[in-house]
Amino acid sequence: MDPPLQQRVDADAPFDPMKTENASKLIKLINLKPRINYKEEEIRSKEQEINNKQQQLDHFEQTNEESNQSLRQLLSPVVTRTRASSLGKVIL
Incomplete structure (x- = not known):
């Protein structure tokens, strides 16, 4: 059936509320x-932001732990001498 004839047949068809509702x-x-699509892109953007923040946090925690270990190593002799001198005062 060519398109103009099909359109006439559709125009003559009885009204079907279900077709209209579905359309x-x-x-x-x-x-x-x-x-x-916009919301999905927004979600992907937020997930990327969260991943970046998590990486920054992980890096900060690692750097912080390394700094703490360095400080402990540097302060260890001082703390030992301080404790020894404190003990000496208590004993005397």
């Missing part, structure tokens, strides 16, 4: 698609 729902879904 309306389909149009709404099609119209929502760009918003869904």
